[in-house]
Amino acid sequence: MLESFHSRKDDVTGALRDLVEFAESLGARSVATRVTNDLVKKLDADRFHLVVVGEFNHGKTTFVNALLGASILPVGVTPTTAVIHHLEYAAEPRAEVVYASGERTGLPFEDVRAFIVGGERSSSAGDVKFLEVGYPAELLRERVVLVDTPGVNDLSLQRADITYSYIPRSDAVLFLIDAGQPLKESERVFLQDKLLGQSRDKILFVVTKRDIWSQDEEVEALAYIRSELGKLVKSPVVFPISSERALEGDRPGSGMPELLDHLTRFLAEERGRILLDNALGEGLEAARLLGKGVDARRRATAMSREELSRRIEMIEKDLAGQSRTIEERRAGIREEVSAIRAWVRRDLERFVDDVLRQLPTIIDEANTDEIKVYLGAFLERTFAEWAQAETKEIATALEALAEKTIALVREDAHDVAKRVSEALGGDVKPPNVEVDTFGYDVGVFALFTIGLGVMFTNALLGGILALAAPVLAVYVKEKVEAETRKKAKEMAPVALREAAVRIGPKLDEMIQEFASRLDAWVVTAGQELHREVIEVLKAAREERARVEPSSETQLQACDAQAEALQALTARLEGLRSALWTVENGEIKPIPPPLSSVPNSPGGSA
Structure with missing residues (x-):
């Protein structure tokens, strides 16, 4: 299903491994380590995450079983006893219960269908976080993790961690709609008010129980569903499915092949290409840096061992001096981040005070039924609107800080290149310090790849609402339902303040996380050229100590490198270009493996 993506990924990983081998042969160990840890290992470990969402009695678990090709998960479990399932590939069926405490306990696979929260297997470890199930299903073999979320009677009551954590972090969302009651009001509200903006772009709508329609009814019903969804989501993708027919063996008539075909193409082309492009961009930046090492090694051929040692010592002293410049840049980051954190805290306090001043009037103007039903949702929506506006401001401020820091580090790099050039006794072209030098998925570069605004919508905003929503929507609703208007005035401010207390530290934490990534990059980028040149020169010196090759032999070796x-x-550029070249609706085939390129590592001489 995802063979073409995995083939491209294997080629990208192979090219990056060749780059590691080249860096090691050159003596540039730090570059080799960075490419291995930040690129190769992360590509190897990467998975596609699919999240299945739907209301209770929409046939969600039956649908998941149909995706897997076997009745694995329990059907008919009530929302209060259901648990999140993480399904991943395993050669033999297995299961583990994962608790919020981090503790894991084994579960006989035959007990998976009977497992319920609070049942006989409850543990002193506390709340169950999720059930991890391994199974040899073809879909899972494609390095896909399927997340089955508990069905709820009303999607507005969906657990906050699913709405604001699982869904934003997923690669695709399968949103189930019941053919018998398409697009209930609660589903419309969830799509319009709850789903964070970027999450809407990766939703596939699955209409279950298509068997209840005649052919004419299906055409009419799907037209209605697409029309209504079009008011909420841009260009909705809708697939009618019969899970029962798929499980009974009639997959062609079930609609499942069409869904899986679209899903796998979406994962490979929309999500997978971005992943591979980021890795290749970082690999090309490493290759550019290695070019400086090759140049340094060529210059070393004209030096004696004693001269090499003297030059190495000069560059090491310059590196020590460079630490002062690096510390200045780090201090600038700390100062600006402290200012950002301070105004964010003030904004949060002002927001809470403003809402608290307005709440008594809002409650007085509402009738008792409105208070019972809508007060929690009103508070959650008000909080979400503020959080969305605030995170955009934070993103703008941090993006400006990052851009300024990049410009300063680029200037520093030019100065470093001049000094290293003098130490080597020749002209070294200043390195081009680009955003690519950020780690592509855990460093700041990843934030620029998807945009800081998007990152904060999906991460910071999601983190805030995951903490605040349970307090605002559930706590207030439960306490106020049977209480008076007076009680509402007492409890709503308590919930609002508690939500603010929870998210204040979360805002601080995520702003600081960004600052830490930027700080780490400043240190790495500020030392990178020094360290690589020192490593390469030391490798050349050690080689001379073993055997003293002729100057001509050394130059020939440099030419070969x-x-x-x-x-x-x-090779890397060709792979990157091929990712985005489309021929006849298909991704253009990837160029031949590096091993077929003459005079390359692993190739024929």
Whole structure:
């Protein structure tokens, strides 16, 4: 199903491993380590995450079983006893209960269908976080993790961690609609008010129980569903499915093949290509840096061992001096981040005070039924609107800080290049310090790849609402339902203040996390050229200590290294270009493996 993506990914990983091998042969150990840890290992470990969402009695679990091709999960479990299931590939069926405390306990696979929260297998470890199930299903074999969320009677009561954590972090969301009652009001409200903006772009709508329609009814019903969804989501993708027919063996008539075909193409082309493009961009930046090492090694051929040692010592002293400049940049980051955190805290306090001043009037003007039903939702919506506006401001401020820092580090890099050039006794072209030097998925570069605004919508905003929503929507609703208007005035402020107390530290934490990534990059980028040149020169010196090759032999070796690096760079560029080249609706085939390129590592001489 995802063979073409995995083939491309294997080629990208292979090219990056060749780059690691080249860096090691050059003596640039720090570059080799960075490419291995930040790129190769993360690509190897990557998974696609699919989240299935739907109201109770919409046939959700039956649908998940149909996706897997077997009746694995329990059907008919009530919302109060259901648990989140993480399904991933395993050669043999297995299961583990994962608790909020982090503790894991084994579960006989045959007990999975009978497992309920609070049942006989409850543990002193506390609340169950999720049930991890391994199964040899073809879909899961494609490095897909399927997350089955508990059905609820009303999607507005969906657990906050699912709405604001699982869904934003997923690669695709399968949103189930019941053919017998398409697009209930609660589903419309969830799509319009609850789903964070970017999450809407990755939803596939699955209409279950299509068997109840005649052919004419299906055409009419699907037209209605698409029309109504179009008011909430741009260009909705809708698939009618019969899970029962799929489980009974009639997959062609079930609609499942069409869904899986679209889903796998979406994962490979929309999500997978971005993942591979980021990795290749970082690999090309590493190749550019290695080019400086090849140049330094060529210059070393004209130096004696004693001269090499003297040059290495000069560059090491310059590196020590560079630490003062790096510390200045880090201090600037700390100062600006402290200011951002301070105004964010003030904004939160002002927001809470403003809402508290307005609440008595709002409650007085509402009737008792409105207070019972809508007060919690009103508070949650008000909080979400503020949080969305605030996170955009935070994103703008942090983006400006990052851009300024990048510009300063680029200037520093030019100064470093000049000094290293003098230490090597020649001209070294200043390095081009680009955003690519951020780690592509855990460093700041990832934030720029998807946009800071998007990152804060999906991460910071999601983190805030995951903490605040249970307090605002559930706590207030439960306490006020049977109480008077007076009680509402007492309890709503308590819930609002408690939500603010919870999210204040979360805002601080995530702003600081960004600052820490930027700080770490400043240290790495500020030392990178020094360290690579020092490593390469030391490797050349050690080689001289073992055997003293002729100057001509050394130059020939440098020429071979330059040629091999050029082939590597062309390979990475070709792979990157092929990701975005479309021919006849299909991704253009990837260029031949690096091993087929003459004079490249692993190729024929």
